[in-house]
Amino acid sequence: xxxxxxxxxxxxxxxxxxxEDFDLSVEAGEFVALLGPSGCGKTTTLRMIAGFVPPTSxxxxxxxxxxxxxxxxxxxxxxxxxxxxxxxxxxxxxxxEFGLNAHHVDSAQADERxxxxxxxxxxxxxxxxxxxxxxxxxQQRVALARVLALKPDLLLFDEPLSNLDAKxxxxxxxxxxxxxxxVGVTALFxxxxxxxxxTMADRIVVLDRGRIAQVGSxxxxxxxxxxxxVADFIGISNFFEGAPFPAAGRSLFRxxxxxxxxxxxxxxxxxxxxxxxxxxxxxxxxxxxxxSLPGIIRQAMQLGSTMEYLIELGSGDRVIVHEQxxxxxxxxxxxxxxxxxxxxxxxxxxxx
Amino acid sequence: xxxxxxxxxxxFAPWALLGPNLLLLLLCMAGPLLLLARISFMGYEAGHGIxxxxxxxxxxxxxxxxxxxxxxxxxxxxxxEVTALCLVLGFPLAYALSRARGLKRAVLFFxxxxxxxxxxxxxxxxxxxxxxxxxxINHTLLRFHLIAAPLRLMYNVTGVLIALGEVLLPFMVLxxxxxxxxxxxxxxxxxxxxxxxxTRIFFRITLPLxxxxxxxxxxxxxxxxxxxxxxxxxxxxxxxxxxxxxxYQQAMALLDWPFGAAIAFTMLIAxxxxxxxxxxxxxxxxxx
Amino acid sequence: MRILLRLLNAAILLYLLAPIFVVMATAFGASAxxxxxxxxxxxxxxHQFWSTPELRDALRISATLSATSTxxxxxxGTFSAxxxxxxxxxxxxxxxxxxxxxxxxxxxxLALALLIALQRVGLTQTFTGLVAAHTLLITPFVxxxxxxxxAEFDPSLEEAAQNLGxxxWRTFFRITLPLxxxxxxxxxxxxFIMSFDELVVTLLLAGPELQTLPIRIFNYVxxxxxxxxxxISTCLIxxxxxxxxxxxxxxxxxxxx
Numbered sequence: 001x002x003x004x005x006x007x008x009x010x011x012x013x014x015x016x017x018x019x020e021d022f023d024l025s026v027e028a029g030e031f032v033a034l035l036g037p038s039g040c041g042k043t044t045t046l047r048m049i050a051g052f053v054p055p056t057s058x059x060x061x062x063x064x065x066x067x068x069x070x071x072x073x074x075x076x077x078x079x080x081x082x083x084x085x086x087x088x089x090x091x092x093x094x095x096x097e098f099g100l101n102a103h104h105v106d107s108a109q110a111d112e113r114x115x116x117x118x119x120x121x122x123x124x125x126x127x128x129x130x131x132x133x134x135x136x137x138x139q140q141r142v143a144l145a146r147v148l149a150l151k152p153d154l155l156l157f158d159e160p161l162s163n164l165d166a167k168x169x170x171x172x173x174x175x176x177x178x179x180x181x182x183v184g185v186t187a188l189f190x191x192x193x194x195x196x197x198x199t200m201a202d203r204i205v206v207l208d209r210g211r212i213a214q215v216g217s218x219x220x221x222x223x224x225x226x227x228x229x230v231a232d233f234i235g236i237s238n239f240f241e242g243a244p245f246p247a248a249g250r251s252l253f254r255x256x257x258x259x260x261x262x263x264x265x266x267x268x269x270x271x272x273x274x275x276x277x278x279x280x281x282x283x284x285x286x287x288x289x290x291x292s293l294p295g296i297i298r299q300a301m302q303l304g305s306t307m308e309y310l311i312e313l314g315s316g317d318r319v320i321v322h323e324q325x326x327x328x329x330x331x332x333x334x335x336x337x338x339x340x341x342x343x344x345x346x347x348x349x350x351x352x
Numbered sequence: 353x354x355x356x357x358x359x360x361x362x363x364f365a366p367w368a369l370l371g372p373n374l375l376l377l378l379l380c381m382a383g384p385l386l387l388l389a390r391i392s393f394m395g396y397e398a399g400h401g402i403x404x405x406x407x408x409x410x411x412x413x414x415x416x417x418x419x420x421x422x423x424x425x426x427x428x429x430x431x432x433e434v435t436a437l438c439l440v441l442g443f444p445l446a447y448a449l450s451r452a453r454g455l456k457r458a459v460l461f462f463x464x465x466x467x468x469x470x471x472x473x474x475x476x477x478x479x480x481x482x483x484x485x486x487x488x489i490n491h492t493l494l495r496f497h498l499i500a501a502p503l504r505l506m507y508n509v510t511g512v513l514i515a516l517g518e519v520l521l522p523f524m525v526l527x528x529x530x531x532x533x534x535x536x537x538x539x540x541x542x543x544x545x546x547x548x549x550x551t552r553i554f555f556r557i558t559l560p561l562x563x564x565x566x567x568x569x570x571x572x573x574x575x576x577x578x579x580x581x582x583x584x585x586x587x588x589x590x591x592x593x594x595x596x597x598x599x600y601q602q603a604m605a606l607l608d609w610p611f612g613a614a615i616a617f618t619m620l621i622a623x624x625x626x627x628x629x630x631x632x633x634x635x636x637x638x639x640x
Numbered sequence: 641m642r643i644l645l646r647l648l649n650a651a652i653l654l655y656l657l658a659p660i661f662v663v664m665a666t667a668f669g670a671s672a673x674x675x676x677x678x679x680x681x682x683x684x685x686x687h688q689f690w691s692t693p694e695l696r697d698a699l700r701i702s703a704t705l706s707a708t709s710t711x712x713x714x715x716x717g718t719f720s721a722x723x724x725x726x727x728x729x730x731x732x733x734x735x736x737x738x739x740x741x742x743x744x745x746x747x748x749x750l751a752l753a754l755l756i757a758l759q760r761v762g763l764t765q766t767f768t769g770l771v772a773a774h775t776l777l778i779t780p781f782v783x784x785x786x787x788x789x790x791a792e793f794d795p796s797l798e799e800a801a802q803n804l805g806x807x808x809w810r811t812f813f814r815i816t817l818p819l820x821x822x823x824x825x826x827x828x829x830x831x832f833i834m835s836f837d838e839l840v841v842t843l844l845l846a847g848p849e850l851q852t853l854p855i856r857i858f859n860y861v862x863x864x865x866x867x868x869x870x871x872i873s874t875c876l877i878x879x880x881x882x883x884x885x886x887x888x889x890x891x892x893x894x895x896x897x
Contacts, residue, residue: 052799073802073811085800089818098814099804150804369723372716373739373779380776381742381750384757388749391756441652448649462885463653469880470660471837473854474873477861478659481666481674488662488676521656579746581840586861596748596840603752603844613756616749623746 001064003028003186004049004154009058011044018044019210022058026188026203031180033189033197036207037233042190045207046156049188050079062153073102078147078185079156083163084139086131092118092142093127099150117145120179137168144176148183155180155187161196173200194234198222206230222278228350231276238279238319243272244349259315262291263344274350279308279322281346284332285339292339295319300334307331311340385620392613402610410614420598420615427594430509430516431577437517438573439566442524446565447558449525450532468522472582479515480506480586511587512594519583520576524569531565532558564634571630575623595619660877667870674867685871695856695872702853705767706835709774713835714828716775717782718820724783725790736787740780747840750777755844765847773845774835781834782827789823822887829887833880 002025009022019041026032034042047053049060051072060068067075087095093114100110118124121141131139140160147155157176161169177200180187191197197204198218206213206221208229214221225231228239242255244264253261253275261275285292298318299310309321309332321340323329332338392410395403414420449460467475482488483505490502505511535558543553581596593601595615602612662676667685669678689695723729724736742750754773755764763769797819801811839854846855853872860869 050799050803052802071802071807072799073805073807076805077803079800079803081796081800083794083796085794085796087797087800087815087819098801098806102801102805102807102810146804366723366727366729369719370735371719373720373783376716376772376776376779377738377742380754380757380772381745384750384753387756387760388753441655444645444648445652445656448645460653463657465888466877466881467656467660469833469884470873470877471839471854471857473837473839473857473861474663474876475659477857477869477873478661478663480861480865481662481676482658515659518655518659521652575744575746579748581748582858586858596746599748599752600844603755609752609756612752616746616752619746620749623744627744 001061002026003030003063004188005059005061006045006049007059007061009045009048009060010056011041011048011053012056017210019048019055021211024205024212024215026186028186029184031177031187031189031200031202033191033201033204034207035191035194035197035204035234036213038192039209040207041210042192042207043158046079046158046188046190049154050077050156051075076150076152077154077156078150078152079158080140080143080147080160082159084131084143084160086139086142086146088131091128091130092123092134095131095142096146096149099146103150113149117149120148120182121145136164137172140164140172141175144179148179148185152185155185157187157189157191159191160189161191162193169196176200206233208233223348225276225348225350228274228276231348231350236279236320236322237276238282240275240277240317241273242275255315255317257315257317259293259313259317261293263342263347265344265347265349271351275347276350277319277342277347279320280306280324282319282321282340282342284321284323285341287339289339289341292341293319294337294339297332297334297336297338300332309338311338388613389617391610392617394610396608396610401607410611411618413611414615414618423593423595423598426509426592427578430512430594431574433513434516434520434577435570435574437513438521438524439570441517442521442569443528443566445521446525446528446532449529464522464525467518472519473586475519476515476583476586479511479518479583483511483514483587506587507589507591509588509592512584512592515583515587516577516580519580520573523572523576527569527572528562528565531562531568534565535561567630567634571626575626578619578623663870663873664877666867667874669867669870671867673865674870685867686875688868689871689875692868694851695853695868698851698853698856701850702836705770705774705850705852706832708771709778709835710828710832712771712775713779713782713831714824717779717827717831718786718824720779720783721786721790725787725793726795736783739783742776743780747777747838751841751844754841758845764845765850767850769845770842770850773841774838777838777841778831778835781830782824785827785830786820786823789820789826793819826887829883833884836876 004024004026006022006024009019010017011019022041022045024032034045036042044053048055051067051070051074055068058068059066062075062077067077087098090098096114096117097110100113105113114127115124118127121144123138123141123145126134126138126142131142134142143160160176161172164172173196189197189200198221201218203215204218204221205215206229208227214226214230216224221230221234225234225237231237231239240253240255240259240261242253242257242259244251244253246252251264253264255261264275293313295311295313297309298312301308301310303322305325307323307325309323311319311321313319319340325331391402393406393408395405395407395409397403414424445464449457449464452460480487484490485502485504485506487505489505490499493499494502505514539557539561540553543557548556579596580594581600584592584594585597585600596619599612599615599619602608602615663674665678666674666676668681668683669675670680670682670684671678720739724732724739729735750773754769758764758766758769758772763772793816797815798811801815806814837854838852839858842850842852843855843858846852851859853876857869857872860866
């Protein structure tokens with residue numbers, strides 16, 4: 001049995017469904033991100049695991065024990081809050097000791113644990129400070145140290161980086177991942193920031209309106225999205241709506257706009273659906289390349305290391321293309337006539 | 353707020369927490385007020401005491417006897433005068449207070465709060481020292497030959513107006529200050545950006561948006577005047593009576609509780625109507 | 641225009657503070673009646689206050705009455721505030737309006753109602769009756785100030801405590817209570833002052849054995865003119881400033897941080 005198992009978890013508020021059909025297994029030591037737009041149920045799920053929200057139905061199992069009915073203070077699940085929730089009237093040390101006292105850890109051992117977690121997060125010299133005397137990043141570390149001191153069975157993060165400025169946020173991603181590996185604790189990380197989920201997680205659970213849309217590694221989620229929602233929410237995708245139809249021994253994709261695309265993934269079934277292509281998978285080719293699509297550049301935008309082109313195809317479809325700036329590659333101008341294509345394996349067919 | 357406090361099996365907890373307070377209100381306020389209402393319909397006869405009955409005699413006496421009707425109108429007029437005085441004096445002060453920042457605001461706030469922390473008896477006593485025939489005001493005016501004979505400031509309605517205006521002014525200032533602080537400062541900048549001058553900004557932005565505070569301040573001051581007892585008693589004595597002093601007199605000296613209760617109940621209803629009306633007024637403006 | 645406004649406000653402030661200033665000044669004057677501006681400088685009126693037995697008794701009665709009422713009001717009011725801010729309750733606005741209503745009713749009306757009611761149960765002219773009346777009158781202040789401090793209290797702190805393994809009691813006594821203590825203290829101090837200064841209700845219910853300090857002052861002012869009253873008033877003003885301002889500023893600073 002997995003380390004953490006959620007079975008058919010469901011939460012409704014009156015007629016509103018917050019979370020439904022939530023099944024998930026997490027292995028020991030895994031770092032899993034719950035990713036989705038606001039209101040998708042990710043925080044509700046986290047709060048159900050922490051014990052703050054009683055599920056309407058379903059079960060929560062941690063290390064082979066059913067904790068669904070256990071009150072929050074008996075769960076030994078550490079939660080790092082979005083605003084850290086450090087006790088403002090207590091020093092860093094007292095904040096960490098609070099949980100140890102609640103767990104009746106004897107004072108010698110408690111002392112040792114405080115010292116070791118403070119060393120772990122690099123705040124040994126700050127133990128007598130009050131939370132308001134610490135920077136945002138330091139407060140974040142104290143919040144983490146406070147739960148790590150209790151050697152929790154499971155670590156939960158509720159968008160812990162959203163209150164930090166951009167540079168620090170990137171730094172703390174690595175820091176949190178390092179600490180989690182060092183301690184070897186299993187972690188669940190709620191975020192609405194896809195980049196955060198991509199860079200930190202072993203696995204990502206994408207949520208859409210209370211249901212799991214897809215579970216997979218960051219690469220799987222990005223390269224092999226299973227629904228249009230995932231392809232749209234993670235990164236940028238070009239979508240072509242239509243249906244494949246057999247023609248002259250090989251299949252074509254005929255869009256509703258009338259555009260015909262000859263570049264199809266091998267697994268494309270016969271039914272109607274959506275063809276999704278990432279902008280960076282599209283390349284510019286010369287006029288004689290087979291199956292290429294002609295168009296005009298309508299807009300050229302600087303994205304730093306990349307150029308973004310908006311291309312209008314003859315059918316009226318608009319396609320976004322990303323091209324790395326490299327030596328000897330000239331930047332294209334608005335109004336330029338171009339032809340584009342992509343490798344069949346780089347497009348994904350999604351049932352609509 | 354899905355906190356552990358609001359778990360379903362704890363839903364009896366808020367009522368348990370509210371219990372003592374609700375019991376207190378029931379026993380010491382709701383019950384007594386009901387008794388007061390009941391007793392206001394009873395009769396009274398000197399020598400016999402209270403006569404249990406259901407009758408409207410007390411109310412008839414209060415509303416139709418010229419003496420008591422005079423007191424009713426006198427009290428209402430005083431309320432209007434004190435309210436006008438407090439509004440005129442309170443608005444500029446509240447405006448300055450709402451504009452002040454840091455230490456200046458702290459000092460101003462302290463000056464307005466200090467009277468509130470000082471008992472009405474003490475402040476009225478201060479006014480007695482100032483307003484008397486040989487008091488500071490008359491003394492000063494006489495010395496500089498601004499008047500020939502002392503002004504009569506005590507034992508009449510003028511003195512009550514001056515003293516009550518001071519006693520109730522902080523309520524007006526704090527109400528208006530709250531309303532002024534609630535105005536989004538970018539509204540002023542927006543108005544200025546649209547080309548409005550200071551006077552236009554004041555009459556088109558500041559004044560209309562502080563109206564809820566003005567209304568609640570006026571209600572507080574008006575009801576404060578209606579229920580004022582200490583200041584009229586000490587400043588005016590027997591010369592100028594208001595509803596409160598009559599109630600006190602009926603209750604303590606004449607022991608005609610039913611009549612006192614009728615006046616008290618009338619006052620209560622009047623004040624409740626005022627409060628509800630003002631709430632309606634401010635709420636409609638807010639939703640508009 | 642701006643200078644005019646400043647002058648006007650200075651005059652209004654003078655009007656607002658004049659009586660308090662006058663009372664304090666006359667407490668130090670040597671003349672036998674309160675005279676402003678005072679002539680001479682003396683502390684004899686303060687001495688007079690301490691050495692008059694009936695005034696000392698009144699002070700003792702007032703202090704006991706206010707302390708007792710404040711204790712009840714603080715507990716009752718804090719409970720109510722917790723219930724109103726922390727729980728989902730049907731008709732919350734209506735309940736809080738009812739809880740705050742004793743401030744809204746005219747004191748004379750409540751006084752007469754209480755007089756009639758307490759008469760029925762034989763509690764007029766008793767300490768118990770006065771404590772009940774005062775508790776009723778001052779509890780709203782506690783409710784209001786504790787509600788204000790609870791409203792700014794971050795509920796995730798309680799969740800954090802529970803997440804760290806603390807049960808109801810530990811969470812309440814180690815987290816909730818310490819953090820709303822400034823609000824409770826401010827409420828208690830304000831309630832105490834309001835109770836100590838209460839005159840109208842006390843006047844109707846007290847009787848000859850329970851003459852509080854405000855009643856004594858009221859009677860003195862009504863029938864005689866004596867700078868001793870100025871001295872007592874000065875002591876009260878100083879006391880309220882001494883305990884009121886620190887609590888008030890601390891409460892404000894906690895609310896703003």
